[in-house]
Amino acid sequence: MERQLMNNIISVQNAIFSYPGNDIHVLNDISFDVSQGEWVAIIGHNGSGKSTLAKAIDGLLSLDSGQVVVDGLELNENTVWDVRSKIGFVFQNPDNQFVGATVADDVAFGLENRHVDHATMVAKVDEALKLVRMDKYADREPAGLSGGQKQRVALAGVIAMQPKIVILDEATSMLDPQGRQEVIELLHELKQRYKFTVLTITHDIDETALADRLFVIDDGSLISSGEPEKILSDSKMLLEKGLDLPLGEHIKHDLKELKIEVPEEYMNSSQVVNWLCQQLSSME
Numbered sequence: 001m002e003r004q005l006m007n008n009i010i011s012v013q014n015a016i017f018s019y020p021g022n023d024i025h026v027l028n029d030i031s032f033d034v035s036q037g038e039w040v041a042i043i044g045h046n047g048s049g050k051s052t053l054a055k056a057i058d059g060l061l062s063l064d065s066g067q068v069v070v071d072g073l074e075l076n077e078n079t080v081w082d083v084r085s086k087i088g089f090v091f092q093n094p095d096n097q098f099v100g101a102t103v104a105d106d107v108a109f110g111l112e113n114r115h116v117d118h119a120t121m122v123a124k125v126d127e128a129l130k131l132v133r134m135d136k137y138a139d140r141e142p143a144g145l146s147g148g149q150k151q152r153v154a155l156a157g158v159i160a161m162q163p164k165i166v167i168l169d170e171a172t173s174m175l176d177p178q179g180r181q182e183v184i185e186l187l188h189e190l191k192q193r194y195k196f197t198v199l200t201i202t203h204d205i206d207e208t209a210l211a212d213r214l215f216v217i218d219d220g221s222l223i224s225s226g227e228p229e230k231i232l233s234d235s236k237m238l239l240e241k242g243l244d245l246p247l248g249e250h251i252k253h254d255l256k257e258l259k260i261e262v263p264e265e266y267m268n269s270s271q272v273v274n275w276l277c278q279q280l281s282s283m284e
């Protein structure tokens with residue numbers, strides 16, 4: 001109810017899409033709205049259509065039928081550049097995104113295209129690199145960085161532009177667990193600070209617990225959407241759809257297999273550990 005009162009910044013209605021030469025609907029009549037400032041995480045098995053959906057929102061491909069509206073603009077060939085200017089997109093493989101000779105040049109690229117004055121540009125680049133903890137690498141060549149460092153720099157490029165919408169397509173997949181945690185916390189902070197709307201596509205199921213809403217895509221259809229805690233506690237559906245269980249739910253699932261009664265509601269791993277300790281102490 002509360003969501004309906006907020007502004008929709010992304011609206012996808014009856015999206016249908018097949019790649020040329022293949023009749024299969026990779027997007028099979030998908031509809032949803034995303035509110036301004038909302039963080040939506042998208043999960044689904046390999047090949048379920050998540051990246052295709054993200055590309056359709058960014059106008060990188062056009063739908064066979066249906067409609068995408070971004071910040072009040074209906075996406076079509078006349079509006080595609082305006083739509084894209086509202087979206088910061090980080091792909092899984094940042095190598096395809098680097099254009100600058102140095103890390104700093106690369107982060108500055110979008111700002112230069114917007115003719116931002118030099119002093120502002122230097123300050124924004126420095127701030128963005130500090131936020132992703134890559135300021136010490138400002139003069140390095142992007143090609144010489146590790147996969148995780150490249151993903152951080154790609155993210156800095158997006159942060160510097162302060163777009164209304166940030167789409168991360170498996171953009172933390174090369175980060176180590178600590179780095180991934182840092183980037184997710186950073187996103188959370190930036191979302192509060194700049195009121196970004198965030199779409200994250202991820203195979204890291206634990207990461208999705210922090211989102212405002214979770215979408216499950218299966219063979220091109222949006223089969224479930226709602227509060228992450230509700231969806232993440234539906235272990236039967238997640239397993240049926242070939243998805244991982246979050247760690248806490250994984251432990252609960254194993255306990256259930258041992259015929260141990262566990263709470264139905266979603267618990268993260270620390271909550272499961274606390275719950276187990278309580279059970280043990282009550283047995284003493």
Ligand SMILES: Nc1ncnc2c1ncn2[C@@H]1O[C@H](COP(=O)(O)OP(=O)(O)OP(=O)(O)O)[C@@H](O)[C@H]1O
Binds near residue numbers: 019026044047
């Ligand atoms: N350029 C393309 N040409 C033809 N088919 C494609 C193309 N890109 C993707 N596909 C197919 O479309 C389907 C959906 O792909 P997509 O990349 O959207 O899935 P995904 O859910 O993002 O997968 P993953 O989790 O593996 O990244 C897959 O069957 C894929 O093989």
